Amino acid sequence: MTSTIRIQAHLSGDVTEVQALIKHPMDSGFAKDGDNRLIPAHYIETLSFEHNGKVVFSANWGPMIARQPYIKFSFKGGKAGDTVTTKWVDSHQQIDSTETRITSG
Helix, strand or coil: CCEEEEEEEECCCCEEEEEEEECCECCCCECCCCCCCECCCCEEEEEEECCEEEEEEEECCCCCCCCCCCEEEEEEECCCCCCCEEEEEEECEEEEEEEEEECCC
């Protein structure tokens, strides 16, 4: 399966800025389709980012997060070449994860 997560991590001084875009429908279970039937709930429940194995950002989400969520945050302590890994688990117990290396510049 191709990853649903696009992630970048850039070092600026002593701060690493992480940006991620996740391809996910984030269906709340309240919307209706063209035939006026409810679309079943399907959304990300947990999201985490790790820097070299240590959690630097985590979130517990619910059905009200917008589809194709975009996340941006920063943390201190990263170095160029270090690994940043992200993982999500959704309401259907599907899982996706990916990693990137911190770049400088």
